[in-house]
Every structure is written in C-alpha cells, then in structure tokens.
Amino acid sequence: MSRATDSILVQEHFAHEHEALELSAEEREAYKAKIKALLVRENAVLVAHYYTSAILQELAEETGGCVSDSLEMARFGNQHPASTLVVAGVKFMGETAKILNPEKRVLMPTLEATCSLDIGCNAEEFSAFCDQHSDRTVVVYANTSAAVKARADWVVTSSIALDVVEHLDKQGEKVLWAPDKYLGGYVKKTTGADVLLWDGSCIVHEEFKAKGILDLKHLYPDAAVLVHPESPESVVDIADVVGSTSQLIQAAEKMDNKEFIVATDSGIFYKMQQLAPNKTFIEAPTAGTGATCRSCAHCPWMAMNGLENLAEVLETGDQEVFVDDALREKALIPLRRMLDFSAKKKHAKSSVVA
Structure with missing residues (x-):
C-alpha cells in the first residue's frame, strides 16, 4: 500500500465536491x-x-x-x-x-x-434543561440557533472557549455547556472547571478515529497531527495541536513540519495550502471500526x-x-459579552508585549 493511495492529499480532496464536477x-x-x-x-x-x-x-x-x-x-x-x-x-x-x-x-x-449541533439543541428542550440547573452559568457554542443563544449567558467560539470557562471558574461559577459534548469535555478537562454537558456532537468531527490516525502516522512518521476539539477525546489525546480553525491554520503555517494529518473539515485545506504551499496536508481517516462512512471529513450542509x-x-x-427583534436583542447580550471579553484579552496581551 503506497502513501498516495492510503490517504487523501490536499491536491485531491476537492474531487468530492459535486458542483466542481458538474x-x-x-x-x-x-x-x-x-x-x-x-x-x-x-x-x-x-x-x-x-x-x-x-x-x-x-x-x-x-x-x-x-x-x-x-x-x-x-x-x-x-x-x-x-x-x-x-x-x-x-x-x-x-x-x-x-x-x-x-x-x-x-x-x-x-x-x-x-448544522448537526444546531439541530441537536432544540431551543425549548434546552431552555427546560437550563431551568433544571438554574444555579449554573449557561455557555453555548456559536454553532447554535438565535433562540438558544438568547437563553445563554455567554456565547463562545472554539478559539475563546477555554479562556471564558477558565474566567468563570475563577469567579467560582459552575457552567452549563451546550451543545458539543466533545468540545465541552475538552474544555472541562483542560480547565478543571465544574461543567455540565449537553449531549450533542458534530457529524463530521465525531467520525474521526484515533486508530486510523495512528495507522496513518506509521506512513507519515514526521507528520504533525492537527485536531479540532469537536473531535472525540481519543483523537484529541493524540494531537500535536488542538485548536479552532484559525488556530490550526496558524499552526500549519508556523510549525516546521512538512506534513500534517488534519482532523477537521477538509475545506480548511484551501487556506492551509495557500499559506503553506510547500507543505502536504492529509485528511485524517474516518474509516475503521465503528465508522459509518468511508470519509466524512466534509460537512454536507x-x-x-x-x-x-x-x-x-x-x-x-x-x-x-x-431574526425576530426581541430574540435578536436577547441573543446580542451573550454575543457582546464574548466580544468585549475577547477585546479586553487582546488589549491585555498587546500591553504585555509592548
């Protein structure tokens, strides 16, 4: 079995896009x-x-x-x-x-x-869940509807989730997290915070298999493994870098490795190759025991x-x-809270550098 036939390289991964073929x-x-x-x-x-x-x-x-x-x-x-x-x-x-x-x-x-995360977090059911745990600060991932955001105290993206939950933990607050259980589990494990998880997942990231990635590492021993934290814990545990889309792109550009096994949606390869044209990006495999498809590394939506x-x-x-005006005003509050937090964090970092 050759390296070329065993994996899907960046130059080939767009072949599954129907419009490009039509x-x-x-x-x-x-x-x-x-x-x-x-x-x-x-x-x-x-x-x-x-x-x-x-x-x-x-x-x-x-x-x-x-x-x-x-x-x-x-x-x-x-x-x-x-x-x-x-x-x-x-x-x-x-x-x-x-x-x-x-x-x-x-x-x-x-x-x-x-989005499967949006679909899997119905606003009415989620609101009832929040009511059952009213002592917790509600933190929702950006991959949610406006109605779910409107029920939250904070909205976060994967790039700022750790910082926000760490901040809340230092304030002595307990967190109710939704909807992605893998990202939430990663945040909980990394920060040590008291986090109650909603049971949701991304259909793309959930399919990545640790064994398949380790098998691929035998073919590409010098490749760095880049993983989005929406992936299962077993996949996150073997990563060289765990991060949001922008953080993974930055890692691909700055790291010395010439080859990367990437466990996130393959659409990210366009920007990675653009910024690091002399590097090779390999789609993390999803096939194997328990897989429901040969390669799920591209969101159907x-x-x-x-x-x-x-x-x-x-x-x-x-x-x-x-978006209904009343709903928009409620959803804007946790979004603005995140934006203000992010701006303060950037300002503090720039002040330290200066």
Whole structure:
C-alpha cells in the first residue's frame, strides 16, 4: 500500500465536491464573473467560512470579502461598509451576522444549510434543561440557533472557549455547556472547571478515529497531527495541536513540519495550502471500526453552498436571513459579552508585549 493511495492529499480532496464536477471550467468562470458584477450592483460583500469550497473562498478573497471562522465573518460584516452581507456557510452563521448587523441585509446561498449541533439543541428542550440547573452559568457554542443563544449567558467560539470557562471558574461559577459534548469535555478537562454537558456532537468531527490516525502516522512518521476539539477525546489525546480553525491554520503555517494529518473539515485545506504551499496536508481517516462512512471529513450542509445558488440569491434577493427583534436583542447580550471579553484579552496581551 503506497502513501498516495492510503490517504487523501490536499491536491485531491476537492474531487468530492459535486458542483466542481458538474460545472466546466468555462461555466465556473462565467459564474464567477456574474457574481462579481452582482456583488457590485447590490453593494454586497461575500463572507465565506473556512469549510466552504475552495472556489467560494477564492471568490470571497478576490472580491474584497472575508474567509474566516463564524465570529470573524460576522465581525467583518459589521465593519465593512457594504449594505448587504452574503454569508456562505450554514444558517447559524447567517443568524449571527444578522444579530450583530441588524441594519444590514443578510443573504445566504441557501437557508437549508444547517448544522448537526444546531439541530441537536432544540431551543425549548434546552431552555427546560437550563431551568433544571438554574444555579449554573449557561455557555453555548456559536454553532447554535438565535433562540438558544438568547437563553445563554455567554456565547463562545472554539478559539475563546477555554479562556471564558477558565474566567468563570475563577469567579467560582459552575457552567452549563451546550451543545458539543466533545468540545465541552475538552474544555472541562483542560480547565478543571465544574461543567455540565449537553449531549450533542458534530457529524463530521465525531467520525474521526484515533486508530486510523495512528495507522496513518506509521506512513507519515514526521507528520504533525492537527485536531479540532469537536473531535472525540481519543483523537484529541493524540494531537500535536488542538485548536479552532484559525488556530490550526496558524499552526500549519508556523510549525516546521512538512506534513500534517488534519482532523477537521477538509475545506480548511484551501487556506492551509495557500499559506503553506510547500507543505502536504492529509485528511485524517474516518474509516475503521465503528465508522459509518468511508470519509466524512466534509460537512454536507457546507457543501450546499455553490456558485449557482450564490448567483441566484444575489439576483433575486431570496434566502434572506431574518431574526425576530426581541430574540435578536436577547441573543446580542451573550454575543457582546464574548466580544468585549475577547477585546479586553487582546488589549491585555498587546500591553504585555509592548
């Protein structure tokens, strides 16, 4: 068995994207030209998540948009002068953008693109769970609906979750965490805080297998293992770096290793290869005992974002994101709490450096 056939390298991983196969090179370029013109016509800017297809990330960069994690997508939209934000990602990202930018029109290529973490955390059931544990501070991951955010005390992203929970623990507060049990378990183990976990998981990250990664390490002994903390504990435990999307990208760029086994959505490979073109990125395997698919390393809902529906939404104005005003005001409170905390943390760090 050769190294090339055993793993999926970055140069090959886009082959599973249906639109890339269905559209010819000429059609793709025609759609890109049309979208660029429509963005200008609609005074719109495209913000794309790291997990969307390479062609959408490339298009966002070419048109002065943004490629980032969900929080930076919304923050970028807030600072950009465009009156319309086009969010290529999943629905909670569009909602977050609308919560932070109520005066702007927020469009998505499709409102059908959702998230297993969002689906698995029903607002009514979650609210009842919170009521049962009213002595706990409610911390929810960004991958949740506006209604769930509105019930929370804090909203966090994976990049700031440890800092927030550590801060709360120092204040003597007990935490109720939702929805991702693996990320929550990682936060609990790392901080030592009293954390009660909601039982949710990401269908992409849950499929990564520690044994498969260790087997792959025999073929790539010098490869560093990069893992998103939404992965099972057994996978996190063998990682060289555990972090958010932006933290994993930074590690890939700065580490001396020439090869990386990456346990997160394969859409991240576009940015990794862009910043480290001379390095090799290998998709962490999901096949093996207990796996339900050969390779689950790409979110099926992220894959619903494409050139065709992006062009259509810009043309028609359909697929607009709305958030009830009363709900938006409640959800804004924990989001602002996180943003203020993040800003203070950055300021403190810059002061120490200075």
